[in-house]
Amino acid sequence: MSVFIIRRLMQSVLVIAIMGALVFFAVNVVGDPVDMLVNPEADQAEVERVLHALGLDRPLHEQFWFFVKNALRGDMGDSFIFGEPALKLIVQRIPATFELAVAALIMAVVVGIPCGVYAGLKPEARTSKAIMAGSILGFSLPTFWVGLMMIMVFAVMLGWLPSTGRGDTVQVMGIEVSFLTLDGLSHLVMPALNLALFKMSLVVRLARAGTREIVHQDYIKFARAKGVSEGRIILVHLMKNILIPVVTVLGLEFGNLIAFSVVTETVFAWPGMGKLIIDAINNLDRPIVVAYLMITVILFVTINLVVDIIYSLLDPRVRLGDLKR
């Protein structure tokens, strides 16, 4: 087990290092930094001054070395727009994005699993067919458009929910969260649902496929033969088997949620890091782009690592094979 973890850890570090190099060279070599950084009306002296100040007149390998040294110290440069450290700007925005992603994940599971299990238990029922049609729609609906339509219906026409922003927040252990205030919660519902829609469809499909496979297993019938109630069969025998693939996939999908929050945050003006990166790309704010990419790479590699470990813990067949002496 520990050998497995160490090997995966080393792989992860390698991936982060390679990605870091790729990001650096991609941003610094492909794009022309002068266009991005210097006012087009500036004269030659001004251009050289800026280049020198940012170390861009030095050879590339020196720049890279400089980048690596600073990155290891957590310094990704200052934002051109805000004039503050890029890393700090992003880290400030992380809680908002995480709150959104976690809320979406919870929605996807809470709605998706019961719907999927139901559709799997009664595949012929009309409700099940509606659920499955809904999940096909959920897969196909463009997230951003659904977000717009939600704003249109619930904020503009019905006026039930606020259309943008985070609402009132409270501090919990130094982190701003929305879900603990009523106003914040009302701001959270729509973006979270919007972000959750795709995952919900995914969970429905996974849960349905799992249910359909498992209800025909002998051990379910054996449980019935024992006289175990239908409720316990579904909640214990069925659920525990379904949860393994669902948790694995959802774990991997959490990273995906964070990436997709870029879209939802733009639609709902949710002040997370997704909105920051889109603004940064449009404003050519390179340090923020680089810092965002490095943070997401690290995040993804960590998530993959954690999911691998959790998976091996969840399935006794995998776990005990490794653990027991």
Next chain:
Amino acid sequence: MSEAARQPAQVPAVAAADKVRVETPFRRFVGDFFDSKVAAGAFAVLAVIIFIALFAPWISPTNPYDLATVDVMDSRLPPGAESFTGTTFWLGTDGAGRDLLSAMFYGIRTSLGVGVSSAAIALVIGCCIGLIAAYSGGRVDTLIMRVVDIQLSFPAILVALVLLAILGKGVDKIIIALVLVQWAYYARTMRGTALVERSKEYVEAATCLALGRNRIIFRHLLPNCISPLIVVGTIQAAHAIALEATLSFLGIGLPITEPSLGLLIANGFEYMLSEKYWISFFPGLALLVMIVSINLVGDQLRDVLNPRLQK
């Protein structure tokens, strides 16, 4: 449902064979495909969309990018309204006074064009790389599959975001980005299928006949790998269209001069809060119909082409 539902379809097929009309695999495939009414409907809708995309300049009521005909006075008219010159705007007009229906026809043309061409290019590139991996084996294979795995562990939208941040806007840029996002799926499918097919007897037989390697690959192996690639290709084309729309909506995809459906939706965003819903609603609906029909066709293709599901 597969077996029971297919039963009636196969009976006429056999009857047809009696009438000396030999049942080719293609004919059986077509028969199986249209077995599902939903899939047949989706196919019909898709055919209409493709028609619109191909002939947009000729069937659009007006040319939305001909500045001479567009009048700002007509901007933001609701669906069904008439302009001062008497043209009816069936779906209303956008912020610049363009006929929304015409703009959508052109948008469909751009969206479908970008999606399909990027999927096609990615297919060719991904297949070549997958074939190289399958045929070289060893370190080359390991290295290629490692790259594929790592790329696939990152969400497509993130990769596309990075690429567009570096490349900038433009039709060519977004196609490059979409190709780079998608090639790995094809490479993985191709390698997997090629490895399975290569170990089959007909390839061994061809090798025993001392046929050239290229001949074996292109005449024997590739035709047998086509069905999974078609399925992946269809689904990926739908993904590409959705991704392009999303990126254009975010303002980092296509330039304003080449508006796709995503950009049309983004244009309507600002009018949304004043209840002028149609500018965003109709292009989104078109996008949705396009993606759903492609996905449904893809689902049916997978069911029909997947030999494991055929009994």
Next chain:
Amino acid sequence: MTAAGAAAPPTLAVEGLSTHFFTKAGVVRAVEDVSFTVDKGEVLGLVGESGSGKTVTGFSVLGLVDHPGRTVAGRILFRGEDLLAKSAAQWQQIRGSRIAMIFQDPMMTLNPVLRIDTQMIEAVQAHEKVSREEARQRARDALAQVGIPAAEERLKAYPHQFSGGMRQRVAIAIALINKPDLIIADEPTTALDVTIQAQILFEVQELCRKTGTALIWITHDLTVVAGLADKICVMYAGKIVEAGPIDGVLDHPAHPYSLGLIGSVPSRNKRGVPLAQIPGTTPSLLNLPPGCAFRDRCASAGEACGQEPDITLPLPDRPVRCHYPHAGTAP
């Protein structure tokens, strides 16, 4: 197969049971007009080829026939009470406590992600309000009863840590845990090694003798039934074609199918002589044509076989469903 004497009703009396599957392709008459009784402490062997309806008969008695199957006719009298008239909840209370079942494949009957103790304790707690500790104690006893040592340690294990034979013992222990009146064993030894098969057969026989539990042993293997059962029912294409005391049927089969079945068992006495076999294969139960289902494979088939044969009693206690029962029935 008439109803038992007036004194006490038999543990189980099945009368005219029919279970059909309503598939899209048509109706599958998996079990048709099946009747038999099992008394306290008695072992009934239900014999037939795969697809003859013996497993479905077992599931019908427990009310566990899966969709699209349904029991369409007959009565299932458990100690005189018709189970088909009971509500779903009442039947559930009988399952596992009064009637238990052991399945064919021990690798599939235990839930792979639940520990053995969870799966045993729930079987107790589904029927009785007892504490977890009490239920656990019973699980321990049941495991000891089927010869599993170190019960406490075994309870904490997961199914995949057990061998096939051990898992089947656990399944048997679960069936025994509530001391049922009737156990339905569906080929429980088929998937096991021959030596383990013999051990389990012996143990089950012992347990039934001791506790007076009635047993229905479903199998395709006549040799297993020969040493175990008191009486036997031979099933073919969903119907019982012959029934009677074990020795009578095995020594003097009346139905041509039983005769063929017995003839195809390898034996040391017939070394060198080619094994008899029944020509052809079992017919599909889907839209079965009228008449005797066995007639296409039967050596003694005649004109009358186009008609469905009725049950006749060439000997008392020996119902046979054939127009031309075998002549050698006389003892």
